[in-house]
Amino acid sequence: MKDDRYEIRFGGSGGQGIILAAVILAEAAGVYEGYYACQTQSYGPEARGGRSKAEVVISRNEIDYPKVIQMDLFLAMNQAALDAYFFDFKPNGLLVVDSTFVKQLPSSRAISIPFTRIARDDIGKELVANIVALGAVGLLSRKFSSDNLEKAVIARVPQQFRDINVQALHAGMKAASEVDLAYLPRSVTTDEEKEV
Amino acid sequence: MTEQATRQVLQGNEAIVEGALAAGCRFFAGYPITPASEIAELMSLRLPAAGGTFIQMEDEIASMGAVIGASLAGVKSLTATSGPGFSLMQENLGYACVAEVPCVVVNVMRAGPSTGLPTSPAQGDVMQARWGTHGDHPIIVLSVSTVSDCFDITVHAFNLSEKYRVPVIILSDEVVSHTREAVFLPAPEKIEVVERIRPSVPPEWYIPYEDNSRGVPAMAVLGDGYRHHVTGLIHDNKGFPTDRPEEVNAFQRRQFRKITNGFYEIQMTKSFMMEDAEVAVIAYGSVSRSALHAIKAAREKGVKAGLLQLITLFPFPKRNVDPVLRQCRAVLVPEMNMGQISREVKRVNLSSKVVTINRVDGQFITPTEIYNKLLSM
Numbered sequence: 222m223k224d225d226r227y228e229i230r231f232g233g234s235g236g237q238g239i240i241l242a243a244v245i246l247a248e249a250a251g252v253y254e255g256y257y258a259c260q261t262q263s264y265g266p267e268a269r270g271g272r273s274k275a276e277v278v279i280s281r282n283e284i285d286y287p288k289v290i291q292m293d294l295f296l297a298m299n300q301a302a303l304d305a306y307f308f309d310f311k312p313n314g315l316l317v318v319d320s321t322f323v324k325q326l327p328s329s330r331a332i333s334i335p336f337t338r339i340a341r342d343d344i345g346k347e348l349v350a351n352i353v354a355l356g357a358v359g360l361l362s363r364k365f366s367s368d369n370l371e372k373a374v375i376a377r378v379p380q381q382f383r384d385i386n387v388q389a390l391h392a393g394m395k396a397a398s399e400v401d402l403a404y405l406p407r408s409v410t411t412d413e414e415k416e417v
Numbered sequence: 418m419t420e421q422a423t424r425q426v427l428q429g430n431e432a433i434v435e436g437a438l439a440a441g442c443r444f445f446a447g448y449p450i451t452p453a454s455e456i457a458e459l460m461s462l463r464l465p466a467a468g469g470t471f472i473q474m475e476d477e478i479a480s481m482g483a484v485i486g487a488s489l490a491g492v493k494s495l496t497a498t499s500g501p502g503f504s505l506m507q508e509n510l511g512y513a514c515v516a517e518v519p520c521v522v523v524n525v526m527r528a529g530p531s532t533g534l535p536t537s538p539a540q541g542d543v544m545q546a547r548w549g550t551h552g553d554h555p556i557i558v559l560s561v562s563t564v565s566d567c568f569d570i571t572v573h574a575f576n577l578s579e580k581y582r583v584p585v586i587i588l589s590d591e592v593v594s595h596t597r598e599a600v601f602l603p604a605p606e607k608i609e610v611v612e613r614i615r616p617s618v619p620p621e622w623y624i625p626y627e628d629n630s631r632g633v634p635a636m637a638v639l640g641d642g643y644r645h646h647v648t649g650l651i652h653d654n655k656g657f658p659t660d661r662p663e664e665v666n667a668f669q670r671r672q673f674r675k676i677t678n679g680f681y682e683i684q685m686t687k688s689f690m691m692e693d694a695e696v697a698v699i700a701y702g703s704v705s706r707s708a709l710h711a712i713k714a715a716r717e718k719g720v721k722a723g724l725l726q727l728i729t730l731f732p733f734p735k736r737n738v739d740p741v742l743r744q745c746r747a748v749l750v751p752e753m754n755m756g757q758i759s760r761e762v763k764r765v766n767l768s769s770k771v772v773t774i775n776r777v778d779g780q781f782i783t784p785t786e787i788y789n790k791l792l793s794m
Contacts, residue, residue, distance in 0.1 A: 244426075244597060249428040251599025258426065260597040266535050267452075287596045287703075287708035331574050 232302030238351030243275030356393025435680025436571030443469030537779030632675030
């Protein structure tokens with residue numbers, strides 16, 4: 222279908238903050254950028270561990286189906302989530318992986334950034350790896366201004382963790398800004414063959 | 418207020434809370450359960466601030482009891498649960514039907530039976546919502562499909578419940594309740610809120626279950642001087658138990674008549690691209706969103722497809738479904754169950770072709786599934 226849906230999936234394991242990152246991105250899109258935005262999630266009954274998936278669909282038009290049909294951007298925070306959720310990848314989509322944990326790439330259109338290592342070594346708190354990744358995703362999608370991403374992060378995180386999260390967001394954006402998308406290989410399939 | 422200030426990203430469950438508060442709900446009793454817990458969680462924050470009361474009860478049986486008690490005391494009341502809890506509420510739900518106590522029950526459907534798949538969507542409780550409590554009883558069942566629906570239809574559920582003195586069930590599902598979406602909520606003063614009719618006669622003249630043309634008796638608040646008796650037994654118009662056939666018959670008939678009288682406003686549906694449709698999808702809840710995407714895709718392929726979204730599931734909106742069955746050469750009913758609403762659709766017009774998609778693996782029905790089926794119809 223020819224509409225302007227932009228579909229982002231976040232995959233990881235329970236406790237990595239995957240859903241929170243998606244919620245912040247949806248708020249940046251819906252509240253600050255003025256898009257229509259839908260955020261959905263899927264997780265198992267476990268509180269920690271297990272696979273976890275969150276999705277954000279943004280559009281200038283009203284959104285009917287709220288989940289991802291074909292991903293424009295897929296962020297995989299570990300190998301298990303990448304293997305499980307890669308299936309609906311769109312030709313010429315962007316695969317972004319946390320290279321701290323992901324070793325095997327199913328597509329050459331992949332951008333590897335060590336989100337967890339950046340969070341641990343540069344920020345000093347592994348817990349904010351999701352926000353580092355959020356910064357990179359926000360920038361690579363080209364749908365968000367860094368100001369609006371920052372506003373959305375500040376609105377969501379507790380006051381006492383505000384600075385560290387903003388720092389994490391900027392670290393992610395900086396890492397992503399060093400990637401030159403023009404050098405990524407192109408898919409040979411055309412848009413005409415897209416599924417609905 | 419600026420546009421920025423009123424635009425928010427809300428979860429379906431949060432919108433249900435906002436809708437309930439806008440409708441004047443000031444009491445919630447419940448027991449947390451995935452995927453409905455956010456309703457209780459947010460109510461526990463919002464109700465005390467709004468001058469209302471939140472109680473976490475020991476279980477869902479007690480929750481339903483507390484909701485009935487609060488409503489009899491004159492406060493609009495809500496509870497929210499999922500399959501296993503909804504099963505426990507059935508006994509007291511029947512009490513609310515017989516005593517004609519307005520209340521709203523949200524059931525966020527997850528895959529069952531029993532503990533089932535706690536975090537997966539399903540639509541398996543459709544018939545339970547209609548017939549879960551025993552005995553012949555009228556009840557209203559509404560379904561929600563988007564976050565803004567969650568707000569609007571919750572307001573409407575309270576309005577219908579107050580107007581007809583009947584419990585109203587809102588069926589949501591895991592997808593609807595956990596989807597966060599950018600929405601504009603209307604300002605409270607822009608929303609129509611309906612209140613139950615209270616007795617206007619002097620207390621000594623009050624006949625608690627006296628019939629009138631609407632079939633809905635005026636309802637006194639417990640403790641305001643209008644003495645009345647409330648029971649789960651079939652009662653006469655004074656509220657006391659009776660087994661006299663003519664009184665029992667009058668009571669039962671009135672229960673149904675009051676709902677039948679309101680069919681025109683109770684039976685709600687939405688139509689999408691139905692004007693020239695040759696095939697149609699009849700869907701409800703989250704699945705209607707997949708269907709909407711699918712009919713747009715089918716139209717791009719030259720198939721004249723339309724969608725009838727059911728908002729009211731019971732009383733089943735026959736008068737809205739019948740024209741669709743007559744207009745289209747075939748109708749598709751996709752559901753996350755083995756065919757609970759498709760059977761109701763077939764019953765409307767037995768000569769029509771009704772095709773189904775039934776998904777019971779804990780996964781959401783995709784637009785592609787519906788699209789492929791539409792193209793083969």
